[in-house]
Amino acid sequence: MERKENLQQDKGALNVRSGVEGGHDGLTIKPKKFKKKSPDPVNINQLVEEIRFGHRTSLSKAITLIESSHHEHKEQAQRLLQELLPYTGKSIRIGITGVPGAGKSSFIEAFGTMLCNMGKKVAVLAIDPSSTLSGGSILGDKTRMEELSRNKSAFVRPSPSAGTLGGVHKKSRETMLLCEAAGYDVILIETVGVGQSETYVRGMVDFFLLLVLTGAGDELQGMKKGIMELADGIVVHKSDGDNVQKARRTVREYMQILHFLQPATPGWMSRALPASSIEKTGLSDIWEMICEFEQTIKRTDIWESRRLEQTKEWFHTMIRDSLIDSFFQNSNRKIQVKSIEEAILRGEITVTQGVSKLFP
Amino acid sequence: MERKENLQQDKGALNVRSGVEGGHDGLTIKPKKFKKKSPDPVNINQLVEEIRFGHRTSLSKAITLIESSHHEHKEQAQRLLQELLPYTGKSIRIGITGVPGAGKSSFIEAFGTMLCNMGKKVAVLAIDPSSTLSGGSILGDKTRMEELSRNKSAFVRPSPSAGTLGGVHKKSRETMLLCEAAGYDVILIETVGVGQSETYVRGMVDFFLLLVLTGAGDELQGMKKGIMELADGIVVHKSDGDNVQKARRTVREYMQILHFLQPATPGWMSRALPASSIEKTGLSDIWEMICEFEQTIKRTDIWESRRLEQTKEWFHTMIRDSLIDSFFQNSNRKIQVKSIEEAILRGEITVTQGVSKLFP
Numbered sequence: 251m252e253r254k255e256n257l258q259q260d261k262g263a264l265n266v267r268s269g270v271e272g273g274h275d276g277l278t279i280k281p282k283k284f285k286k287k288s289p290d291p292v293n294i295n296q297l298v299e300e301i302r303f304g305h306r307t308s309l310s311k312a313i314t315l316i317e318s319s320h321h322e323h324k325e326q327a328q329r330l331l332q333e334l335l336p337y338t339g340k341s342i343r344i345g346i347t348g349v350p351g352a353g354k355s356s357f358i359e360a361f362g363t364m365l366c367n368m369g370k371k372v373a374v375l376a377i378d379p380s381s382t383l384s385g386g387s388i389l390g391d392k393t394r395m396e397e398l399s400r401n402k403s404a405f406v407r408p409s410p411s412a413g414t415l416g417g418v419h420k421k422s423r424e425t426m427l428l429c430e431a432a433g434y435d436v437i438l439i440e441t442v443g444v445g446q447s448e449t450y451v452r453g454m455v456d457f458f459l460l461l462v463l464t465g466a467g468d469e470l471q472g473m474k475k476g477i478m479e480l481a482d483g484i485v486v487h488k489s490d491g492d493n494v495q496k497a498r499r500t501v502r503e504y505m506q507i508l509h510f511l512q513p514a515t516p517g518w519m520s521r522a523l524p525a526s527s528i529e530k531t532g533l534s535d536i537w538e539m540i541c542e543f544e545q546t547i548k549r550t551d552i553w554e555s556r557r558l559e560q561t562k563e564w565f566h567t568m569i570r571d572s573l574i575d576s577f578f579q580n581s582n583r584k585i586q587v588k589s590i591e592e593a594i595l596r597g598e599i600t601v602t603q604g605v606s607k608l609f610p
Numbered sequence: 611m612e613r614k615e616n617l618q619q620d621k622g623a624l625n626v627r628s629g630v631e632g633g634h635d636g637l638t639i640k641p642k643k644f645k646k647k648s649p650d651p652v653n654i655n656q657l658v659e660e661i662r663f664g665h666r667t668s669l670s671k672a673i674t675l676i677e678s679s680h681h682e683h684k685e686q687a688q689r690l691l692q693e694l695l696p697y698t699g700k701s702i703r704i705g706i707t708g709v710p711g712a713g714k715s716s717f718i719e720a721f722g723t724m725l726c727n728m729g730k731k732v733a734v735l736a737i738d739p740s741s742t743l744s745g746g747s748i749l750g751d752k753t754r755m756e757e758l759s760r761n762k763s764a765f766v767r768p769s770p771s772a773g774t775l776g777g778v779h780k781k782s783r784e785t786m787l788l789c790e791a792a793g794y795d796v797i798l799i800e801t802v803g804v805g806q807s808e809t810y811v812r813g814m815v816d817f818f819l820l821l822v823l824t825g826a827g828d829e830l831q832g833m834k835k836g837i838m839e840l841a842d843g844i845v846v847h848k849s850d851g852d853n854v855q856k857a858r859r860t861v862r863e864y865m866q867i868l869h870f871l872q873p874a875t876p877g878w879m880s881r882a883l884p885a886s887s888i889e890k891t892g893l894s895d896i897w898e899m900i901c902e903f904e905q906t907i908k909r910t911d912i913w914e915s916r917r918l919e920q921t922k923e924w925f926h927t928m929i930r931d932s933l934i935d936s937f938f939q940n941s942n943r944k945i946q947v948k949s950i951e952e953a954i955l956r957g958e959i960t961v962t963q964g965v966s967k968l969f970p
Contacts, residue, residue, distance in 0.1 A: 324962075331960045420962065476836030478870075507870050510863075558955055565954055568965045569947070573933045576969065587929070594925055595918055600691045602684075602780070605928045609936065 292326045298333045301432045304371075306405060309432045313407060316424045331424055334431035339557065341373075341430045342544055343437045345451040347477070348461030353487050353527060354440055357461060359395045360527035361536065362438060366403040368537075370436050373405040373429035374398065377422050377441040377451055405434060423454050423564060452480045453560055456553065457540050458514060460484045462504070464496040478504075479511050482520050483539055489524035489532060497524040517550055518543055652686045658693045661792045664731075666765060669792045673767060676784045691784055694791035699917070701733075701790045702904055703797045705811040707837070708821030713847050713887060714800055717821060719755045720887035721896065722798060726763040728897075730796050733765040733789035734758065737782050737801040737811055765794060783814050783924060812840045813920055816913065817900050818874060820844045822864070824856040838864075839871050842880050843899055849884035849892060857884040877910055878903055 292315065300308035315327040348354050362372045374395065399406045407425060426437050439455060441447040452458050460481035478484070484504050489497030504522035514520055523539060525532030547553045578584055590604040652675065660668035675687040708714050722732045734755065759766045767785060786797050799815060801807040812818050820841035838844070844864050849857030864882035874880055883899060885892030907913045938944055950964040 328960050328963050328966075332958075332963065335957045335960065424960070424962070476839055479836055503870075507867060510867050561954060561961065562951060565951055565961050565964055568961060569937075569968060570930070570934060572965055572969050573937055574930060577929075577933055591922060591925055594921060597695045598692075600688050600695065600784070601921065601925045601928060602784070603688050603692065604925055605932055606688075608929060609932050 292323075292330075294326060294330050294333065297330055301334060301428065302337060304433045306432075309405065309428060310407075312428050313425050316428065317421050327424070331427060334428065337431040338427040339430060341435050341437045342457065342540065343426065343439065343455040344540065345439050345441065345448070345455035345458040346461065347441050347448045347451065347458070348485075348487070349463070352461040352463055354461055355395055356527040357485065357487055357525070358438055358440060359398045360530055361533050362395070362398045362404055362436075363401060364530070364533050365436055365537065366398070366401045369403075371403050371405075371434045372398070372401075372436045372438065373407070373426075373432075373434035374438045374440065375407050375422055375425055375429070377439060377447050405429060405432075420564075420568065422450075426454065448477060448480060452514075453563060456547075456556070457482045457543055459536070461487045462500070463488055464493055464500045478507065480514050482514050482518060482543060483536065484508070484520070484522040485532075485536060486522060486524045488526060488528075490526035490529045494524070500524075515543070515547060515556075516552055518546060652683075652690075654686060654690050654693065657690055661694060661788065662697060664793045666792075669765065669788060670767075672788050673785050676788065677781050687784070691787060694788065697791040698787040699790060701795050701797045702817065702900065703786065703799065703815040704900065705799045705801065705808070705815035705818040706821065707801045707808045707811065707818070708845075708847070709823070710802065712821040712823055714802075714821055715755055716887040717845065717847055717885070718798055718800060719758045720890055721893050722755070722758045722764055722796075723761060724890070724893050725796055725897065726758070726761045729763075731763050731765075731794045732758075732761075732796045732798065733767070733786075733792075733794035734798045734800065735767050735782055735785055735789070737799060737807050765789060765792075780924075780928065782810075786814065808837060808840060812874075813923060816907075816916070817842045817903055819896070821847045822860070823848055824853055824860045838867065840874050842874050842878060842903060843896065844868070844880070844882040845892075845896060846882060846884045848886060848888075850886035850889045854884070860884075875903075875907060875916075876912055878906060 292311075297308055297312055301312055312327070312330055315323050315330065318324065318327065346354060346358060348357075358374055362374060365372050395406055398404045407429075422439065426439065429437055437455075439451055441451045448458075458481050460477060460483070462484060464486060486497045486500045486504065501522045501524050508520050508522065511520075521539065523532055523535050525536055527533075544553075578587075587608065590599075590607055593599050594601055594604045652671075657668055657672055661672055672687070672690055675683050675690065678684065678687065706714060706718060708717075718734055722734060725732045755766055758764045767789075782799065786799065789797055797815075799811055801811045808818075818840050820837060820843070822844060824846060846857045846860045846864065861882045861884050868880050868882065871880075881899065883892055883895050885896060887893075904913075938947075947968065950959075950967055953959050954961055954964045
């Protein structure tokens with residue numbers, strides 16, 4: 251099968267392979283070095299069938315198509331996605347964030363493995379704004395999530411390592427839909443708690459989980475403001491060994507804060523729970539909480555209306571992004587905006603006058 | 611002087627007068643009913659001088675010019691503002707928000723009057739998104755801030771009662787600059803805690819004050835998420851009579867929550883204080899806190915760099931707003947977007963395909 255992959259020559263070739271082997275090699279992918287060449291035709295109908303049958307190679311290939319910046323690939327990707335749309339939306343989408351060091355990947359490894367053992371099919375995606383800047387990837391490290399990556403019921407996909415955050419976001423949403431069409435029941439979307447990434451992730455998931463460590467509050471320094479108010483659940487992680495007592499206290503502290511904050515999802519009282527990925531404790535409680543959330547929210551119309559709202563918002567965000575992108579596409583524009591900005595900051599012209607210069 | 615005002619015939623005529631009398635009559639102003647007619651010329655140089663000498667009539671007239679949607683008025687307003695720019699920026703800008711019923715106007719009345727008695731010149735502006743929708747105004751009620759309105763050292767301006775929130779925001783920023791040029795030391799900007807208004811206000815002030823009532827947390831329901839993380843100070847209001855003990859407890863509770871949240875301003879630990887506008891207690895403590903804030907933050911470069919950042923952000927927001935406005939100016943566009951949106955929500959086309967239809 252591998253040898254028939256038309257996309258092998260493309261930048262996604264390694265990803266396609268890694269999908270088969272369950273490994274990934276984000277750090278060695280250097281998309282910039284690959285030359286664009288006219289891609290060979292992709293048999294969309296065949297790909298649709300294969301994805302629906304849960305072929306991981308085909309899913310990887312489809313994601314590579316989605317991530318490709320080649321014009322023809324883009325069109326093929328959208329046709330493919332359009333065909334698969336009726337089979338999407340059936341998973342529970344879970345966003346996972348946390349400060350660096352909170353142990354996101356070891357948590358996902360342990361939590362995802364538990365879900366697989368329960369008979370679930372689990373897909374893991376990542377939204378990593380740092381990869382846009384550094385070319386690195388939070389999932390780039392080969393040694394991360396090794397056990398989960400090898401699990402037949404899991405699909406671990408490194409984050410797309412090029413493009414703007416808006417682009418990464420778009421691709422992750424579409425990747426999520428592809429995974430759903432391939433029959434994955436649980437989609438875990440990992441993100442780091444910096445910049446706009448959690449707002450993006452919150453806008454594409456049903457349940458949002460925040461990983462923290464003991465010593466509530468202090469380690470939230472440096473995270474995005476209002477992050478706690480995005481969370482449907484907080485996991486006090488590394489609640490093991492000597493840390494168990496401390497973690498319990500931290501859970502109580504977070505419960506107290508959550509009482510004062512607005513719920514992330516109307517009708518759901520966000521809660522904090524302790525867990526250990528090493529001792530594998532608390533993991534099933536977290537899954538039970540998520541199941542209870544699903545049952546509770548599905549009883550109202552919030553589940554479905556939120557998903558529709560998210561899709562609508564995604565559409566409008568993409569309109570706005572496209573407008574801004576095309577406005578700044580003209581390279582002189584950036585220089586012009588910069589020089590107007592400087593005149594404004596020097597107090598020479600008013601902001602309104604500055605804007606008038608751009609839109610005469 | 612009054613009879614010479616060329617703008618008397620304009621929509622702002624009542625505001626110009628109310629500036630003189632210190633009253634306001636927002637509810638009776640119906641801007642829609644005024645026909646646009648070619649405005650008489652405004653003597654910008656004279657207006658600049660008068661504003662710099664602190665003439666309230668001239669300041670009112672200038673604000674009317676800023677708020678006018680007439681093309682010539684707009685140009686005159688910008689020329690005027692440009693002339694006055696060198697004299698702006700010397701006030702302390704304080705944003706004040708709170709849930710409905712928190713007593714924002716009685717607080718501003720008491721707090722502003724105290725500041726006037728201390729020899730300060732105080733300007734009160736309002737950003738009221740509800741006025742955009744209902745045509746009403748949070749400052750429209752004649753009976754509100756009656757004492758402060760009559761004070762010679764105060765200038766109370768009702769919120770602009772027409773236009774988009776973006777427009778209101780823009781006008782309020784420019785109104786703030788005019789007040790600074792007219793020598794007001796303290797600018798109080800009132801807003802209701804709904805929608806985007808506090809984010810707008812946070813983006814134009816130095817210090818952001820949140821008014822709450824006793825029973826911490828419960829009344830924050832319905833306020834914008836993350837509002838507490840915007841606040842440099844929290845006032846537990848109506849701390850009077852039987853309420854004093856309860857208010858003290860609430861202050862302690864808020865202090866605890868603030869400990870867990872990120873500071874609104876780097877280098878400043880946000881705090882909570884009790885106050886009563888009826889018994890006039892705690893008001894001077896709040897002013898002392900704000901002065902301490904100013905001293906602390908001015909020692910770093912955050913004061914100035916934040917103001918520059920705010921102006922820059924204002925410029926870029928206006929560019930984005932202009933792009934989106936001009937895109938949707940075509941009336942067919944809205945219909946087109948709506949029909950694409952519906953096709954997306956029905957699952958017929960992908961979001962990316964929908965966007966491609968708009969940007970072929």
